[in-house]
Amino acid sequence: MNFFILFLLLFSHSLCKSIRHSEIDSCDDTVNGIGIEWDGEDDKINSKFYKCYLKLPKTKLNYVNESCFSIDVPYHYCVSKKIIYSSSVPTSGSHRPNWPVYGEYLYCPPQRWLHALEHGAVVFLYDPCADEYEIEIFRSIAQKCLRRFILTPHSSLENDSLFTIVTYGCKLELTNLIGNEKIVTDYIKVSLQN
Numbered sequence: 001m002n003f004f005i006l007f008l009l010l011f012s013h014s015l016c017k018s019i020r021h022s023e024i025d026s027c028d029d030t031v032n033g034i035g036i037e038w039d040g041e042d043d044k045i046n047s048k049f050y051k052c053y054l055k056l057p058k059t060k061l062n063y064v065n066e067s068c069f070s071i072d073v074p075y076h077y078c079v080s081k082k083i084i085y086s087s088s089v090p091t092s093g094s095h096r097p098n099w100p101v102y103g104e105y106l107y108c109p110p111q112r113w114l115h116a117l118e119h120g121a122v123v124f125l126y127d128p129c130a131d132e133y134e135i136e137i138f139r140s141i142a143q144k145c146l147r148r149f150i151l152t153p154h155s156s157l158e159n160d161s162l163f164t165i166v167t168y169g170c171k172l173e174l175t176n177l178i179g180n181e182k183i184v185t186d187y188i189k190v191s192l193q194n
């Protein structure tokens with residue numbers, strides 16, 4: 001990894017602590033107790049969520065799948081309660097009272113970004129082992145297409161996809177970004193119209 005990218009990763013992105021909306025400050029100040037989202041007792045992030053430890057060869061070639069799901073009731077839970085989802089990439093469901101400031105994160109958990117989806121944001125997830133050049137394209141699509149986006153690595157994408165774009169109730173999974181840029185931008189355009 002070159003030094004500049006390392007610098008960016010270390011200093012320009014944060015954990016998902018930024019407040020967008022403050023509803024019940026005493027139960028979710030977005031700083032204390034959020035380690036619960038990454039199995040931590042304290043607020044230290046477990047790097048398995050955002051670092052690449054084992055790069056496996058691609059098992060599927062150019063897999064692209066768009067799917068929508070029924071909406072799960074979005075209860076708000078304080079950080080004292082663990083929220084578990086039936087999918088590692090949920091598209092709706094319970095979440096924290098506060099949602100993240102839009103932008104890129106070193107790591108942002110579903111418990112936070114699900115709330116942003118409810119408010120019309122688009123979430124861009126990439127496998128930390130994905131090709132750096134493809135991640136760069138992914139990032140530029142997010143930045144150019146819309147203001148309300150969350151971009152974060154997510155080490156447990158489904159169906160061997162390396163990129164997943166999540167909108168409220170739906171997701172687009174891809175193993176390859178290059179060659180599928182138009183599918184991605186069309187998906188975002190349609191989701192913005194809804």
Ligand SMILES: *[C@@H]1O[C@H](CO)[C@@H](O)[C@H](O)[C@H]1NC(C)=O
Pocket residue numbers: 065066067
């Ligand atoms: C697309 O994803 C859905 C939900 O995960 C799955 O049920 C379906 O089998 C997938 N379709 C294809 C063609 O892989």
Ligand SMILES: *[C@@H]1O[C@H](CO)[C@@H](O)[C@H](O)[C@H]1NC(C)=O
Pocket residue numbers: 087158159
């Ligand atoms: C995609 O992943 C979901 C969740 O793991 C699974 O239910 C579904 O069957 C998978 N689809 C395919 C086509 O493998």
